[in-house]
Amino acid sequence: MAEEEVVILEAENTPSNEEESFALIEEERTDEITPSEVVPLNQNEKRSPSKKRLLILLIAGVILLIGIMVALLLILNAKDTVSQTPIIKEKEEEKILQKEQFSPSKLDSMIKKAHLLYEQGNKEEALKIYEKIATFNEAISYYNIGVAKLKEKNFSEALEAFKKAIQNKEHRCISAINAAVCALELKDDTLFTYYIDLAFSYLPEESNAPLYSYYVGLVHYYKNFYYEALSAIRHPSMEFYKEDQTYLASKILASLNQNTLAIDTLEGIKAEGDHFTLGLLYAKKGDFVTAKHYLQRAIHAEPHNAKVKIALSMVENKLGNLGNTASLLGEVYKINDTNAQTKPLYNLHTILKPSLFDVQNAQKEFEKELFFTQENIYGLLFYYAPYKVFDAKQTIDYIRKGSMNIFIDEIGPALSYLKASSTISKVNIAISQGIKQALNAHVYEANTIFAHMVEEYKNHSILHYNLALTYAQIGDYAAAYKNFSKSYHLDNNNYLAGVFAIMSGHLINRDVAKLLEDVKESIHKNPALEKENLYLSLLYLTDKNEFSLTRWLEMEKEDSPLSLVLNIIASQKLSNERMYERSTQKLQALLPKDIMANIIAFNAKYHKKAIKSYAKEIQMEFNKLPLEYDTFYYGPKMVKEQYIKLLQIGGLLHQKRDSVRAQMEKEQEDIPAMMQTLAFMEIYTNRFEEAFTLYNKLIDDYHKKDTYTIFLASVAAIGAGHNENAIALLELSKLTDPANMESRYALGLLYQEIGNFEAASVQYRSIGNSGFISRYFSFNIAR
Template identity: 75%
Template sequence: MAEEVVILEADPLSTSEEEGFAPIAEEGAEETAATSALQNEEDEQKSKSKKKLLILLILGSILLLGIVIAIVIIIQNKNRAANMPVAVAQVVEKPVLKEQFSPSKLEGMIKKAHLLYEQGNKDDALKIYEKIATFNEAISYYNIGVAKLKEQNFPEALEAFKKAIQNKEHRTISAINAAVCALEMKDNTLFTYYIDLAFAYLPEESNAPLYSYYVGLVHYYKDFYYEALSAVSHPSNDFYKEDQEYLSSKILASLNYNAYALSTLEKIEKMSDYFTLGLLQAKLGEFSKAKTSLLKALQNDRENPKIKMALAMVENKMGNLGNVASLMGEVYKVRDTDAQPIYKMHAILKPSLFDVDKAQIEFEKELFFNDENTYSLIFYYAPYKVFDAKQTIDYIRKGSMNIFIDEIGPALSYLKASSTISKVNIAISKGIKKALDFHVYEANDIFAKMVEEYKNHSILHYNLALTYAQMGDYAAAYKNFSKSYHLDSNNYLAGVFALMSGNLIGKDITKLSEDVKESINKNQTLEKDNLYASLTHLTDGNHFSLTRWIEKEKEDSPLSLMLNIIAAQKLNNERIYRLSTQKLQALLPKDIISNIIAFNVKHQKQDIKNYAKAIQMEFNRLPLDYDAFYFGPKIVKEQYIKLLQIGGLLHQKRDSVRVKMEEERIDIPSIMQTLAYMEIYTNNFEEAFSLYNKLIDDYGKKDTHTIFLASVAAIGAGHSENAIALLELSKLTDPSNVESKYALGLLYQEVGNFEAANAQYRSIGNIGFISDYFSFAIQR
């Protein structure tokens, strides 16, 4: 006998097999980026994950049911004719006759009830179901259970299925549906009991058309995923083939075979489960496709908060943080303030930060040429400015002359001015000496102290700004470059560098750009395609105009050669790119950055594994000046560490840096910065966190970059509260730090402070921001 079985519709976001956006392929298959929804407690999670696969299906064919019922009626009528009972002369109570229906009428009633139910007319549908159920007591309790299950009256449905089991009819299917009821009632003990019961009754169904489906369902609910997959992958017949393929895709997803799960789901023609489709696409890092699928799912169920939050996660991965804020606002403004998150997400560091294989997958050989790295290279090779020695001598000469003619007042004034200028010049000389020796943090301290005393000194502000730019504090660099330029509009480098640092922090530099260009154009002594004008083309993104720069003859200074390299790379001029790289390496043979760029030009066409081998061979023998790495600018630390990581040399070099720090007696904070940064990349987060705390507390290093990296270490070490405090401080120091805002958004979302999270996301907006450091995972 075939029978109608109703399994509750899956709750797609509450199961582990669909939940994820894994350190979602970034981060190639990243980062982790996995999304799966799950409750905090282990038992509740198990219950939730089961529900997802309880799909509203009709396991018993309506047509088969009608045919079987017809057979029952025919057999009963034949038995009555063959075995006519002999009349007994006694008074008996007249039985109440149950209403009988012909098979065709019964089939029509079942179809009508099903149609009414699907159209939302549940009351009338249930009346018909119950009327049908009175036809024969043998199937009455089962169909009442089905009717109550559709009505989501789980306690009464459970009682009906119990009675069906007790009548020894449809025991496997009744037990499965009883387990559904128990699961919906959050009774895990009862759920386990009925699934075990269904498992025990399975042999009774060995000849049933849907035997493979029953086996698949029961094994899945018992966590025997491979056995379940085997059953539904080898159906006993073609009944409900697509439904079994759908279950196969769910099981494959739960086993993390996401690509197979997606391909299985995509080939089911009648299936329009865009929600599941979107989640699988997100797991595989296909965020654009996932967004399209989830938007379709949302069209069919506009107020479903789970779909909205799934879409919010995908938008997050795509860098559309403004959309994330809007979606989260819609979901949580209508929920209780103490409501549990739909997705319990966890802020993490991108796995590619410390996983060599993932780093190699993500590595781009054009590693220098995003906006920040392009500008950082310019800052790295930019010259520091020296004092005007002639001005000092003139002041001293004038002072001496006035003393000679007994004009004491003016003489003292001139000599005092010369003394002040000399003091500033001495400080500038010391600062430049430190900077040229790569002790950029010490140089920054010298310039910062002098600027406090001499606030209107253009050269001081320029040099201070350049140290900030090399340290990665672009907000402070912008402030001081702008000040330097306004104090001396002929300081064109200060003006151009103000534009670059302004771009990096998202400042509106339109007016400043016009002013700088006008000052440069007014200077008749400058050639048309001069260095300063060409640098403004770079800030404008006007790369075509750089053609004239790379074609003209000019002095081969480090800065002009670097602009050549950048321009040639952006214009795809390989000849100039290679030639300029060779010239820069010849000019600075021990410079780490020039050697990294030259290496990249030489090996850029190799696959990543051979590229990594070449790193090991060449950088172990190059005679480099490692002071730039130990003490120097941010870009040297970042790019050299990245290269060491790709080549598998990071741990080896980290050990040598530890030894160097123990030996250092003068610039301890700078090398401590380098070691702390390396500890992040070698997955030693506690050590990194401890070093950054020492830098901040003991050495007073409270620049935004140091504080930000301390927060990175805190997140890696699992100190979320410390990370929030550090990020708030970093944002206060540099309100334009988008990385800090994004990390704060993730951390606030993690602790359930959705209003604060939305404020951070909204402040970033839909700019396509993809963090270099942070991602998120969905906790199971």
């Protein structure tokens, strides 16, 4: 079957209204007798070679009409010859016998036979008949010779025949169109333009022809006048070639980004050979589940069609089935085979998701998330979790220092004692210094202090716990998991360390089933704990036992920040609106200047509003709130991400970026932390080169080589078009944190883009069919 080119585009990745950008190239129809199909291009784009065979079906019908006309001429000529020359010489007799072989009925029969053979796939026999007609019948026109040569794929001779047909004034419009097709096959764009313009000038000659509207549609289509072509095709002068005109209309609608109309139009005929095209159209629309269904049917019909497999691999990619993506890449490119195809079938281009810097896309995604993805839920708990001091005997309520949003367990007199005691140990001094930095929102500084001390005191449970908490707050979940686990194993009564180890393990896709059972058993064995308690309720959350969270909501308990946040999460999961709003109000009252507490309370108040109204309320409320900004400038990843996202949705991001730049110029105490915040904002304001420069300075000059900083540097590099730098940074990020799926996914895309399919497959396979959907990266297909 003839191969076609087809293209699917993702909503996310183009500036259209589609959710994601996904482009594949449209595959030609498998009906070989149809005219050549062409991938629609924009007005200023180069015409695609896929226009080469759009007219083949039209040709067969015209042959029949011409054949009948030729047959009538033969009859008339034969009669004239008999009346004028009653005695026929031997040689003339042979000529008449030869013409009888191609009498009108015989000619009609042969054309029909060739047509049927071609339809059934017996191309060789069909072409023999066409060749016989073209070669031996003297009455056949140059036009029909051109048709026969075109079916033989002898484009040079076909072009010459159509050229002579035009000179002899034989069907000049359609001959010119077919000549243009030959020029495309011969890759002569200048000649293509000449003949399609010629066809345009001959259109008036066909104004009374039954297929006039089809000719008009084809010529305008080839000239990239898609609206005019669509108008002609959708108002046919007759019903001939209805399916072909419908198919062409669908392609034009797809090129105009009218994907739903394109699908509806094509599904009106729904031929077996259209499964590939429908799969691509659904993928372009962003309906990847339906796209997969059609592409699988297309593969069933054509199991060795490489383009269908690669299209399916990209749809699987969008669905998070990256193990399937790796397998399909391996099948097509025969990884580790020295004779394998190495040139990409489609030119994949790695991009950043438009939602990172496009307000419309950001609003769509935000409306779906509402802060309650798994990472955001765990991030809230890490953010409001207490730090611990060395004196485990002294239990003091969770408090915060001044207007800061970092919390500490067992502080009060213990912290004063630490500062005053002359007998205090070195590790306790380090803990107090680290906690002081954390209380003042300088979480990166606290992390540095704890990391330095843990090298010297490797078996200190509280030190490992505090270090793990700083790692969790800056987004290095692999390091958080390692240190939370260590803390819990050093002290099985440190239940928060155990629970947080499970949460951070989930975020890096670690198997924590055994740890979960161990922590549960340890909690149940403690007679001092109530049957229902904070630690057990947190485990219910990690175990997705949401019904059991009802008991947590019904308990009498102290309103600490951590317990209130668990209330908020539980009530949201259980759809308890009354408890959800009441708990958010309590948290806001407890921490009136806390950015996160205000964002959560705002969301509870307005989350039912349409996103545009929601954005307007952001502008009205967050411009007047007296917030404490130190946690945004220096503090946890959670605050930076959520506040920037909120500002972006409300259209306030550029305004806040200017104030951060001004603050950066005055900063003396914690320049790297402020630089982190500014660089992050530069990404979201589409200033990738500036962000890339700042991250390079953080890595090279300030030696900030945590996985999150390195990863964000790679994000900026891709946005700035520095893909080689991005690959190097992502490889480093992967080494620092092998469980970072974002790094692996981006590497897979970048390696696939440069044609290193083996390396791409390794990254995709490591993620597997986990349903992973990147927050940062996507791809489109370059034409």
